Amino acid sequence: MVAAWLMPDEQTPETDALLDLLRETPALAPDLLRHEIRSLFLAAVKRQRVRESFLPWAMERFNQLPLRHLGPGDDHAVLTLARVHQLSAYDAAYLALAVSKGAALATLDRKLAAAARRETIAVLGPLAEP
Numbered sequence: 487m488v489a490a491w492l493m494p495d496e497q498t499p500e501t502d503a504l505l506d507l508l509r510e511t512p513a514l515a516p517d518l519l520r521h522e523i524r525s526l527f528l529a530a531v532k533r534q535r536v537r538e539s540f541l542p543w544a545m546e547r548f549n550q551l552p553l554r555h556l557g558p559g560d561d562h563a564v565l566t567l568a569r570v571h572q573l574s575a576y577d578a579a580y581l582a583l584a585v586s587k588g589a590a591l592a593t594l595d596r597k598l599a600a601a602a603r604r605e606t607i608a609v610l611g612p613l614a615e616p
Contacts, residue, residue, distance in 0.1 A: 487592040487611055488519065489526050491551065492544050495535065500612040504592055505551075507610075512552040514589055516559050516579040523548050559583055571601035581605065 490501035527544055530536045536544075559579045563586065568578035577598045584591040590608035593599050599613040609615065 487594055488515075488523060488548070488551065488553075490594065492523070492547055493526070493530065493535070498612065501594075504611050508552045512554050513592065514583055514587055515553050515555055516583050517555050517557055518576060518579055519553070519555065520548075522576065556583060560586065567601070567605070571597075571604065573598065573601055577601075581607070 487501060487504065490496040490498065491505050524545075527536070527541050531538050531541065559582045563582040564575055564578045567573065567581050567585070568575050571578070571581070573581065577595065580591060580593070581598065581601055583589070584602060584607045585605055590610045591598070591602045592610040593602070593613065594611060596613065599609045602609050603615070
């Protein structure tokens with residue numbers, strides 16, 4: 487979801503609406519989000535989706551997003567959710583945070599959204615159920 491807020495070719499009215507909602511209540515995120523965003527930007531430059539001059543602007547915009555970074559997450563919860571739902575540890579870290587805080591999960595990943603629903607976690611964004 488964060489990629490859709492930062493990459494010019496991924497923004498949609500639905501993702502923009504969710505970002506507007508977060509201005510009222512900041513989102514929670516595991517620390518790994520920063521590393522995932524860095525990797526996304528580097529891959530985008532390599533694939534020539536954006537120019538290298540985009541990187542400083544994009545990281546500044548990332549730093550201004552209404553996000554609260556909450557550490558790496560509980561090891562047991564992350565590993566358990568990863569095994570139960572056949573998720574990567576990365577994706578399970580987001581789900582574990584949502585479960586531990588009783589918070590909704592914003593994702594564009596169908597497998598992660600399905601796992602969240604099985605854990606009775608609301609999904610925000612285009613994959614939200616009506």
